Amino acid sequence: MNAVRQWSERLIGAVPIIGLLALWQAIAMSGLAPPALLPTPGVVFARFFQQLGSPAFLDHAAVTLYRLFAGFMIAVVMGVTLGIAAVGSRAFAAIVTPVVRVLAPVPKIALYPALTLTLGYDDASKIALVIADAMFPILLATYQGASAVEPKLAWSARAAGVSPVRTLFTVVLPAAMPSVLTGARIGLIISCIVVFLAEMITSTDGLGHLLMRAARNFQTVDMFVPLIAISMLGLMLNALFNLVRRRLLRGFPEEK
Protein backbone atom coordinates (compact mmCIF):
# COMPACT_ATOMS: atom_id res chain seq x y z
CA MET A 1 0.00 0.00 0.00
CA ASN A 2 2.75 2.38 1.00
CA ALA A 3 4.88 1.40 -1.98
CA VAL A 4 1.96 2.00 -4.32
CA ARG A 5 1.45 5.43 -2.88
CA GLN A 6 5.15 6.23 -3.17
CA TRP A 7 5.21 5.21 -6.81
CA SER A 8 2.08 7.13 -7.65
CA GLU A 9 3.60 10.22 -6.02
CA ARG A 10 6.79 9.79 -8.02
CA LEU A 11 4.73 9.48 -11.19
CA ILE A 12 2.84 12.65 -10.37
CA GLY A 13 6.15 14.40 -9.73
CA ALA A 14 7.47 13.40 -13.13
CA VAL A 15 4.48 14.96 -14.87
CA PRO A 16 5.51 18.65 -14.72
CA ILE A 17 9.12 17.92 -15.65
CA ILE A 18 8.18 15.81 -18.63
CA GLY A 19 5.43 18.27 -19.43
CA LEU A 20 7.87 21.17 -19.58
CA LEU A 21 10.22 19.23 -21.83
CA ALA A 22 7.29 18.29 -24.07
CA LEU A 23 6.15 21.90 -24.20
CA TRP A 24 9.69 22.96 -25.13
CA GLN A 25 9.76 20.31 -27.87
CA ALA A 26 6.32 21.32 -29.13
CA ILE A 27 7.16 25.03 -29.34
CA ALA A 28 10.47 24.31 -31.04
CA MET A 29 8.81 22.01 -33.59
CA SER A 30 5.73 24.12 -34.23
CA GLY A 31 7.78 26.79 -35.95
CA LEU A 32 6.58 29.45 -33.51
CA ALA A 33 10.20 29.95 -32.58
CA PRO A 34 12.96 29.49 -35.17
CA PRO A 35 15.67 26.98 -34.22
CA ALA A 36 18.14 29.87 -33.95
CA LEU A 37 16.14 31.11 -30.98
CA LEU A 38 14.92 27.85 -29.51
CA PRO A 39 16.64 24.60 -30.46
CA THR A 40 14.80 21.39 -29.61
CA PRO A 41 15.66 19.65 -26.34
CA GLY A 42 17.02 16.70 -28.32
CA VAL A 43 19.56 18.89 -30.09
CA VAL A 44 20.57 20.58 -26.84
CA PHE A 45 21.06 17.37 -24.88
CA ALA A 46 22.90 15.70 -27.77
CA ARG A 47 25.26 18.66 -27.82
CA PHE A 48 25.61 18.46 -24.03
CA PHE A 49 26.67 14.82 -24.11
CA GLN A 50 28.96 15.46 -27.06
CA GLN A 51 30.62 18.29 -25.13
CA LEU A 52 31.14 16.01 -22.13
CA GLY A 53 33.66 14.18 -24.31
CA SER A 54 35.39 17.31 -25.50
CA PRO A 55 38.68 18.09 -23.67
CA ALA A 56 38.27 21.86 -24.19
CA PHE A 57 34.85 21.83 -22.53
CA LEU A 58 36.12 19.68 -19.68
CA ASP A 59 39.01 22.10 -19.12
CA HIS A 60 36.53 24.91 -18.65
CA ALA A 61 34.47 22.76 -16.30
CA ALA A 62 37.61 21.92 -14.31
CA VAL A 63 38.41 25.63 -13.88
CA THR A 64 34.89 26.22 -12.59
CA LEU A 65 35.10 23.24 -10.23
CA TYR A 66 38.43 24.38 -8.85
CA ARG A 67 37.08 27.86 -8.05
CA LEU A 68 33.89 26.39 -6.60
CA PHE A 69 35.64 24.01 -4.23
CA ALA A 70 38.46 26.34 -3.23
CA GLY A 71 35.88 28.98 -2.28
CA PHE A 72 33.49 26.54 -0.63
CA MET A 73 36.17 24.86 1.48
CA ILE A 74 37.52 28.17 2.76
CA ALA A 75 33.95 29.31 3.44
CA VAL A 76 33.27 26.15 5.48
CA VAL A 77 36.42 26.56 7.55
CA MET A 78 35.82 30.26 8.14
CA GLY A 79 32.09 29.97 8.73
CA VAL A 80 32.37 27.07 11.19
CA THR A 81 35.30 28.61 13.07
CA LEU A 82 33.66 32.02 13.39
CA GLY A 83 30.30 30.50 14.33
CA ILE A 84 31.79 28.25 17.00
CA ALA A 85 33.98 31.05 18.33
CA ALA A 86 30.94 33.30 18.65
CA VAL A 87 29.23 30.66 20.77
CA GLY A 88 32.35 30.12 22.86
CA SER A 89 33.20 33.71 23.65
CA ARG A 90 30.73 36.40 24.57
CA ALA A 91 33.16 39.21 23.72
CA PHE A 92 33.78 37.76 20.27
CA ALA A 93 30.04 37.34 19.73
CA ALA A 94 29.52 41.01 20.61
CA ILE A 95 31.76 41.90 17.67
CA VAL A 96 30.76 39.23 15.17
CA THR A 97 26.97 39.33 15.59
CA PRO A 98 26.43 42.97 14.54
CA VAL A 99 28.95 42.69 11.69
CA VAL A 100 27.16 39.60 10.38
CA ARG A 101 23.79 41.28 10.77
CA VAL A 102 25.01 44.18 8.65
CA LEU A 103 26.80 42.14 6.00
CA ALA A 104 24.40 39.18 5.59
CA PRO A 105 21.68 41.06 3.64
CA VAL A 106 24.21 42.88 1.44
CA PRO A 107 24.12 41.46 -2.10
CA LYS A 108 27.62 40.00 -2.22
CA ILE A 109 27.64 40.01 -6.01
CA ALA A 110 27.88 43.82 -5.80
CA LEU A 111 31.31 43.36 -4.23
CA TYR A 112 32.52 41.55 -7.32
CA PRO A 113 33.70 44.67 -9.19
CA ALA A 114 35.68 45.69 -6.10
CA LEU A 115 37.14 42.19 -5.86
CA THR A 116 38.27 42.26 -9.48
CA LEU A 117 39.88 45.67 -8.87
CA THR A 118 41.82 44.48 -5.84
CA LEU A 119 42.44 40.80 -6.59
CA GLY A 120 42.59 40.84 -10.37
CA TYR A 121 40.48 39.14 -13.01
CA ASP A 122 41.80 35.63 -12.35
CA ASP A 123 40.80 32.93 -9.90
CA ALA A 124 41.33 34.94 -6.72
CA SER A 125 38.46 37.38 -7.20
CA LYS A 126 36.01 34.60 -8.05
CA ILE A 127 37.08 32.45 -5.13
CA ALA A 128 36.74 35.47 -2.84
CA LEU A 129 33.21 36.08 -4.09
CA VAL A 130 32.28 32.44 -3.48
CA ILE A 131 33.65 32.72 0.06
CA ALA A 132 31.70 35.93 0.71
CA ASP A 133 28.47 34.37 -0.52
CA ALA A 134 28.76 30.87 0.93
CA MET A 135 30.18 31.79 4.32
CA PHE A 136 27.12 33.49 5.82
CA PRO A 137 24.65 30.60 5.70
CA ILE A 138 27.33 28.29 7.12
CA LEU A 139 28.25 30.75 9.86
CA LEU A 140 24.62 31.38 10.83
CA ALA A 141 23.75 27.69 10.83
CA THR A 142 26.79 26.83 12.93
CA TYR A 143 25.99 29.58 15.39
CA GLN A 144 22.33 28.58 15.69
CA GLY A 145 23.14 24.89 15.96
CA ALA A 146 25.91 25.37 18.48
CA SER A 147 23.90 27.70 20.69
CA ALA A 148 21.09 25.13 20.81
CA VAL A 149 23.38 22.35 22.05
CA GLU A 150 22.38 21.00 25.45
CA PRO A 151 24.61 22.97 27.88
CA LYS A 152 24.93 19.96 30.18
CA LEU A 153 27.04 18.23 27.52
CA ALA A 154 29.58 21.04 27.58
CA TRP A 155 29.45 21.28 31.38
CA SER A 156 30.20 17.59 31.75
CA ALA A 157 33.18 17.88 29.45
CA ARG A 158 34.43 20.90 31.36
CA ALA A 159 33.92 19.08 34.68
CA ALA A 160 35.95 16.19 33.29
CA GLY A 161 38.81 18.61 32.79
CA VAL A 162 38.58 19.34 29.07
CA SER A 163 39.76 22.85 28.13
CA PRO A 164 37.10 25.33 26.95
CA VAL A 165 38.47 25.46 23.40
CA ARG A 166 38.67 21.68 23.13
CA THR A 167 35.13 21.40 24.50
CA LEU A 168 33.92 23.62 21.66
CA PHE A 169 35.48 21.47 18.99
CA THR A 170 35.06 18.00 20.47
CA VAL A 171 31.64 18.35 22.12
CA VAL A 172 29.72 21.37 20.86
CA LEU A 173 30.66 21.15 17.18
CA PRO A 174 29.80 17.44 16.77
CA ALA A 175 26.51 17.99 18.60
CA ALA A 176 25.72 20.89 16.28
CA MET A 177 26.61 18.84 13.19
CA PRO A 178 23.08 18.50 11.71
CA SER A 179 22.66 22.26 11.64
CA VAL A 180 26.21 22.86 10.37
CA LEU A 181 25.65 20.43 7.51
CA THR A 182 22.35 22.08 6.57
CA GLY A 183 24.17 25.39 6.33
CA ALA A 184 26.99 23.81 4.35
CA ARG A 185 24.56 22.29 1.86
CA ILE A 186 22.96 25.66 1.23
CA GLY A 187 26.44 27.17 0.96
CA LEU A 188 27.45 24.52 -1.57
CA ILE A 189 24.57 25.24 -3.94
CA ILE A 190 25.16 28.98 -3.52
CA SER A 191 28.84 28.46 -4.38
CA CYS A 192 27.85 26.57 -7.48
CA ILE A 193 25.54 29.35 -8.66
CA VAL A 194 27.82 32.23 -7.72
CA VAL A 195 30.94 30.90 -9.38
CA PHE A 196 28.98 30.54 -12.61
CA LEU A 197 27.55 34.06 -12.40
CA ALA A 198 30.96 35.56 -11.64
CA GLU A 199 32.35 33.80 -14.69
CA MET A 200 29.54 35.23 -16.76
CA ILE A 201 30.23 38.77 -15.60
CA THR A 202 33.96 38.83 -16.29
CA SER A 203 36.03 35.87 -17.24
CA THR A 204 38.15 34.31 -19.91
CA ASP A 205 37.47 30.73 -18.89
CA GLY A 206 35.06 28.52 -16.99
CA LEU A 207 31.52 27.36 -17.76
CA GLY A 208 29.99 30.80 -17.24
CA HIS A 209 32.39 32.24 -19.80
CA LEU A 210 31.29 29.57 -22.30
CA LEU A 211 27.68 30.78 -21.97
CA MET A 212 28.65 34.41 -22.61
CA ARG A 213 30.90 33.46 -25.53
CA ALA A 214 28.05 31.52 -27.11
CA ALA A 215 25.70 34.45 -26.48
CA ARG A 216 28.03 36.86 -28.24
CA ASN A 217 28.22 34.53 -31.24
CA PHE A 218 24.48 33.78 -31.24
CA GLN A 219 25.11 30.05 -30.86
CA THR A 220 21.92 29.28 -29.03
CA VAL A 221 22.58 25.58 -28.52
CA ASP A 222 25.91 26.33 -26.90
CA MET A 223 24.21 28.79 -24.56
CA PHE A 224 22.05 26.03 -23.12
CA VAL A 225 24.90 23.55 -22.67
CA PRO A 226 26.88 25.34 -19.89
CA LEU A 227 23.61 26.15 -18.14
CA ILE A 228 22.61 22.49 -18.14
CA ALA A 229 26.12 21.52 -17.05
CA ILE A 230 26.11 23.82 -14.02
CA SER A 231 22.57 22.79 -13.01
CA MET A 232 23.45 19.10 -13.29
CA LEU A 233 26.56 19.78 -11.26
CA GLY A 234 24.44 21.44 -8.59
CA LEU A 235 22.02 18.51 -8.50
CA MET A 236 24.88 16.01 -8.31
CA LEU A 237 26.71 17.89 -5.56
CA ASN A 238 23.44 18.15 -3.65
CA ALA A 239 22.85 14.40 -3.90
CA LEU A 240 26.45 13.64 -3.01
CA PHE A 241 26.26 15.95 -0.03
CA ASN A 242 23.13 14.21 1.20
CA LEU A 243 24.96 10.88 1.07
CA VAL A 244 27.87 12.28 3.06
CA ARG A 245 25.42 13.87 5.45
CA ARG A 246 23.65 10.58 6.12
CA ARG A 247 27.04 8.99 6.78
CA LEU A 248 28.14 11.72 9.18
CA LEU A 249 24.83 11.93 10.99
CA ARG A 250 24.44 8.27 11.81
CA GLY A 251 22.93 8.05 15.26
CA PHE A 252 21.34 11.48 15.16
CA PRO A 253 17.54 11.52 15.36
CA GLU A 254 16.01 11.81 11.89
CA GLU A 255 14.96 15.32 10.92
CA LYS A 256 11.51 16.09 9.61
Place this chain on the structure above:
Amino acid sequence: MTRLTSIPGLPPLLACLGILVVWELLARWYGLNGLPPASQALPQIPHILSDKESLIDMGESLRRMAIGYGLALLIAVPIGLWMGRSRYAAAFFNPLMMVIYPVPKAALMPIIMLWLGVGDASKTLVIFLGVTLPLIYHSYQGSRAVEEKLLWSASAMGLGGFARLWRVVLPAALPEILVGCKTGLVLALITMVTSEMIARQAGIGNIVFVSLDLGAYDTVYAMIVIIGMLGILFDVGFEVLRRRLVGWADSPHTIMVGSA
Protein backbone atom coordinates in the same frame (compact mmCIF):
# COMPACT_ATOMS: atom_id res chain seq x y z
CA MET B 1 30.07 47.15 27.23
CA THR B 2 27.03 45.00 27.91
CA ARG B 3 25.10 48.16 28.62
CA LEU B 4 26.15 49.68 25.31
CA THR B 5 25.23 46.61 23.29
CA SER B 6 21.77 46.51 24.79
CA ILE B 7 20.80 49.78 23.07
CA PRO B 8 18.88 48.68 19.97
CA GLY B 9 20.47 49.68 16.71
CA LEU B 10 23.74 50.71 18.24
CA PRO B 11 25.79 47.53 17.65
CA PRO B 12 24.97 47.40 13.91
CA LEU B 13 25.85 51.09 13.60
CA LEU B 14 29.15 50.47 15.35
CA ALA B 15 29.70 47.51 13.03
CA CYS B 16 29.17 49.74 9.98
CA LEU B 17 31.63 52.23 11.42
CA GLY B 18 34.12 49.45 12.10
CA ILE B 19 33.83 48.16 8.53
CA LEU B 20 34.45 51.67 7.18
CA VAL B 21 37.50 52.12 9.42
CA VAL B 22 38.94 48.77 8.31
CA TRP B 23 38.32 49.73 4.67
CA GLU B 24 40.00 53.14 5.16
CA LEU B 25 43.03 51.58 6.86
CA LEU B 26 43.39 48.82 4.25
CA ALA B 27 43.20 51.35 1.43
CA ARG B 28 45.80 53.61 3.04
CA TRP B 29 48.03 50.67 3.88
CA TYR B 30 48.08 49.15 0.40
CA GLY B 31 47.68 52.37 -1.58
CA LEU B 32 46.19 50.41 -4.49
CA ASN B 33 44.74 52.32 -7.39
CA GLY B 34 41.82 49.91 -7.42
CA LEU B 35 40.99 50.43 -3.74
CA PRO B 36 40.28 54.08 -2.95
CA PRO B 37 39.85 54.85 0.76
CA ALA B 38 36.35 55.16 2.19
CA SER B 39 36.88 58.89 2.71
CA GLN B 40 37.22 59.27 -1.05
CA ALA B 41 34.43 56.93 -2.16
CA LEU B 42 31.68 57.93 0.27
CA PRO B 43 31.51 61.60 -0.83
CA GLN B 44 30.55 60.27 -4.27
CA ILE B 45 27.26 58.93 -2.88
CA PRO B 46 25.49 62.33 -2.71
CA HIS B 47 26.81 63.03 -6.23
CA ILE B 48 25.27 59.84 -7.57
CA LEU B 49 22.03 60.36 -5.68
CA SER B 50 21.66 63.90 -7.01
CA ASP B 51 22.46 62.94 -10.59
CA LYS B 52 19.21 62.79 -12.51
CA GLU B 53 20.22 60.10 -14.97
CA SER B 54 21.50 57.62 -12.43
CA LEU B 55 18.46 58.29 -10.25
CA ILE B 56 16.14 57.45 -13.15
CA ASP B 57 18.23 54.35 -13.88
CA MET B 58 17.96 53.19 -10.29
CA GLY B 59 14.27 54.01 -10.13
CA GLU B 60 13.68 51.88 -13.23
CA SER B 61 15.62 49.02 -11.67
CA LEU B 62 13.58 49.20 -8.49
CA ARG B 63 10.34 49.40 -10.45
CA ARG B 64 11.17 46.22 -12.36
CA MET B 65 12.15 44.57 -9.13
CA ALA B 66 8.85 45.53 -7.49
CA ILE B 67 6.84 44.16 -10.44
CA GLY B 68 8.78 40.90 -10.61
CA TYR B 69 8.53 40.44 -6.86
CA GLY B 70 4.83 41.32 -6.74
CA LEU B 71 3.97 38.88 -9.53
CA ALA B 72 5.95 36.15 -7.80
CA LEU B 73 4.05 36.80 -4.56
CA LEU B 74 0.70 36.49 -6.33
CA ILE B 75 1.60 33.17 -7.93
CA ALA B 76 4.02 31.53 -5.52
CA VAL B 77 2.19 31.97 -2.22
CA PRO B 78 -1.07 30.27 -3.33
CA ILE B 79 0.92 27.40 -4.87
CA GLY B 80 2.91 26.97 -1.67
CA LEU B 81 -0.20 27.02 0.52
CA TRP B 82 -1.94 24.54 -1.73
CA MET B 83 1.10 22.23 -1.67
CA GLY B 84 1.05 22.25 2.10
CA ARG B 85 -2.59 21.14 2.21
CA SER B 86 -2.68 18.63 -0.62
CA ARG B 87 -0.44 15.59 -0.90
CA TYR B 88 -0.91 15.51 -4.62
CA ALA B 89 -0.02 19.15 -5.13
CA ALA B 90 3.14 18.59 -3.09
CA ALA B 91 4.01 15.45 -5.04
CA PHE B 92 3.40 17.37 -8.26
CA PHE B 93 5.53 20.44 -7.57
CA ASN B 94 8.30 19.16 -5.28
CA PRO B 95 10.46 17.30 -7.84
CA LEU B 96 10.14 20.20 -10.28
CA MET B 97 11.34 22.61 -7.60
CA MET B 98 14.24 20.34 -6.74
CA VAL B 99 15.35 20.32 -10.37
CA ILE B 100 15.01 24.09 -10.75
CA TYR B 101 16.69 24.89 -7.43
CA PRO B 102 20.35 24.71 -8.57
CA VAL B 103 19.76 26.59 -11.84
CA PRO B 104 21.37 30.03 -11.65
CA LYS B 105 18.33 32.18 -12.49
CA ALA B 106 20.26 35.33 -13.36
CA ALA B 107 22.24 33.25 -15.85
CA LEU B 108 19.06 32.84 -17.88
CA MET B 109 19.31 36.53 -18.75
CA PRO B 110 21.14 36.12 -22.11
CA ILE B 111 18.72 33.41 -23.27
CA ILE B 112 15.62 35.30 -22.17
CA MET B 113 16.93 38.46 -23.81
CA LEU B 114 17.17 36.48 -27.02
CA TRP B 115 13.45 35.73 -26.80
CA LEU B 116 11.93 38.81 -25.23
CA GLY B 117 14.40 41.46 -26.29
CA VAL B 118 16.41 43.79 -24.08
CA GLY B 119 13.38 45.57 -22.62
CA ASP B 120 11.65 45.46 -19.27
CA ALA B 121 9.98 42.10 -19.91
CA SER B 122 13.18 40.02 -19.76
CA LYS B 123 14.56 41.81 -16.73
CA THR B 124 11.29 41.49 -14.82
CA LEU B 125 10.92 37.83 -15.77
CA VAL B 126 14.39 36.99 -14.46
CA ILE B 127 13.61 38.67 -11.12
CA PHE B 128 10.30 36.80 -11.00
CA LEU B 129 12.10 33.48 -11.56
CA GLY B 130 14.74 34.38 -9.00
CA VAL B 131 12.32 34.86 -6.10
CA THR B 132 9.62 32.28 -6.86
CA LEU B 133 11.31 29.26 -5.27
CA PRO B 134 11.93 30.60 -1.74
CA LEU B 135 8.41 32.05 -1.71
CA ILE B 136 6.86 28.70 -2.64
CA TYR B 137 9.13 26.84 -0.26
CA HIS B 138 8.35 28.92 2.81
CA SER B 139 4.62 29.12 2.08
CA TYR B 140 4.67 25.33 1.71
CA GLN B 141 6.47 24.85 5.03
CA GLY B 142 4.12 27.28 6.76
CA SER B 143 0.99 25.71 5.37
CA ARG B 144 2.18 22.19 6.11
CA ALA B 145 2.67 23.05 9.77
CA VAL B 146 -0.84 24.43 10.28
CA GLU B 147 -2.57 22.58 13.10
CA GLU B 148 -5.12 20.08 11.86
CA LYS B 149 -7.48 20.95 14.67
CA LEU B 150 -7.84 24.48 13.35
CA LEU B 151 -8.91 23.08 10.01
CA TRP B 152 -11.29 20.57 11.55
CA SER B 153 -12.96 23.31 13.57
CA ALA B 154 -13.24 25.42 10.45
CA SER B 155 -14.86 22.59 8.48
CA ALA B 156 -17.13 21.82 11.39
CA MET B 157 -18.29 25.41 11.21
CA GLY B 158 -19.07 24.91 7.56
CA LEU B 159 -16.18 26.59 5.79
CA GLY B 160 -15.46 25.26 2.31
CA GLY B 161 -12.06 24.34 0.93
CA PHE B 162 -11.17 27.72 -0.50
CA ALA B 163 -12.46 29.65 2.50
CA ARG B 164 -10.41 27.42 4.78
CA LEU B 165 -7.28 28.19 2.75
CA TRP B 166 -7.96 31.92 2.82
CA ARG B 167 -9.21 32.35 6.37
CA VAL B 168 -7.37 29.67 8.32
CA VAL B 169 -4.29 28.42 6.49
CA LEU B 170 -3.09 31.80 5.24
CA PRO B 171 -3.12 33.57 8.62
CA ALA B 172 -1.70 30.55 10.43
CA ALA B 173 1.10 30.21 7.92
CA LEU B 174 1.75 33.94 7.74
CA PRO B 175 4.88 34.02 9.95
CA GLU B 176 6.61 31.45 7.78
CA ILE B 177 5.35 33.08 4.58
CA LEU B 178 6.86 36.36 5.71
CA VAL B 179 10.21 34.65 6.23
CA GLY B 180 9.98 33.62 2.59
CA CYS B 181 8.99 37.16 1.60
CA LYS B 182 12.03 38.57 3.36
CA THR B 183 14.41 36.07 1.77
CA GLY B 184 12.69 36.72 -1.53
CA LEU B 185 13.06 40.48 -1.26
CA VAL B 186 16.82 40.28 -0.70
CA LEU B 187 17.01 37.69 -3.48
CA ALA B 188 15.09 40.00 -5.80
CA LEU B 189 17.71 42.66 -5.22
CA ILE B 190 20.52 40.16 -5.82
CA THR B 191 18.91 38.84 -9.00
CA MET B 192 18.29 42.35 -10.26
CA VAL B 193 21.88 43.50 -9.70
CA THR B 194 23.35 40.28 -11.09
CA SER B 195 21.24 40.19 -14.22
CA GLU B 196 22.01 43.84 -14.91
CA MET B 197 25.70 43.14 -14.49
CA ILE B 198 25.42 40.32 -16.99
CA ALA B 199 23.27 42.19 -19.49
CA ARG B 200 25.32 45.42 -19.17
CA GLN B 201 22.52 47.41 -20.61
CA ALA B 202 20.71 49.50 -18.02
CA GLY B 203 20.04 49.82 -14.33
CA ILE B 204 22.01 49.80 -11.09
CA GLY B 205 24.26 46.89 -12.01
CA ASN B 206 25.15 48.60 -15.26
CA ILE B 207 26.16 51.88 -13.57
CA VAL B 208 28.78 49.95 -11.60
CA PHE B 209 30.36 48.53 -14.72
CA VAL B 210 30.17 51.71 -16.76
CA SER B 211 32.10 53.52 -14.02
CA LEU B 212 34.48 50.58 -13.83
CA ASP B 213 35.21 50.86 -17.54
CA LEU B 214 35.69 54.62 -17.19
CA GLY B 215 38.16 54.06 -14.38
CA ALA B 216 35.96 56.03 -11.96
CA TYR B 217 36.78 53.73 -9.06
CA ASP B 218 35.34 56.10 -6.44
CA THR B 219 31.96 55.79 -8.13
CA VAL B 220 32.26 52.00 -8.33
CA TYR B 221 32.77 51.77 -4.59
CA ALA B 222 30.09 54.34 -3.87
CA MET B 223 27.62 52.27 -5.93
CA ILE B 224 28.60 49.14 -4.06
CA VAL B 225 27.84 50.93 -0.80
CA ILE B 226 24.48 52.11 -2.20
CA ILE B 227 23.54 48.56 -3.26
CA GLY B 228 24.64 47.23 0.12
CA MET B 229 22.56 49.87 1.88
CA LEU B 230 19.54 48.88 -0.20
CA GLY B 231 19.96 45.28 0.94
CA ILE B 232 20.20 46.31 4.59
CA LEU B 233 17.28 48.72 4.21
CA PHE B 234 15.02 46.01 2.73
CA ASP B 235 16.05 43.60 5.45
CA VAL B 236 15.44 46.00 8.33
CA GLY B 237 12.27 47.44 6.79
CA PHE B 238 10.82 44.00 6.34
CA GLU B 239 11.69 43.01 9.88
CA VAL B 240 9.70 46.03 11.14
CA LEU B 241 6.76 45.05 8.95
CA ARG B 242 6.98 41.45 10.10
CA ARG B 243 6.86 42.44 13.76
CA ARG B 244 3.82 44.57 13.04
CA LEU B 245 1.96 41.80 11.25
CA VAL B 246 2.94 38.72 13.18
CA GLY B 247 4.35 40.03 16.43
CA TRP B 248 2.47 37.18 18.11
CA ALA B 249 4.64 34.52 16.55
CA ASP B 250 8.14 33.61 17.66
CA SER B 251 10.77 35.30 15.63
CA PRO B 252 11.84 32.55 13.28
CA HIS B 253 15.43 32.60 12.21
CA THR B 254 16.28 31.61 8.74
CA ILE B 255 19.51 30.55 7.17
CA MET B 256 18.12 30.62 3.65
CA VAL B 257 20.50 33.36 2.62
CA GLY B 258 20.02 32.91 -1.04
CA SER B 259 21.83 33.65 -4.21
CA ALA B 260 20.45 34.26 -7.63
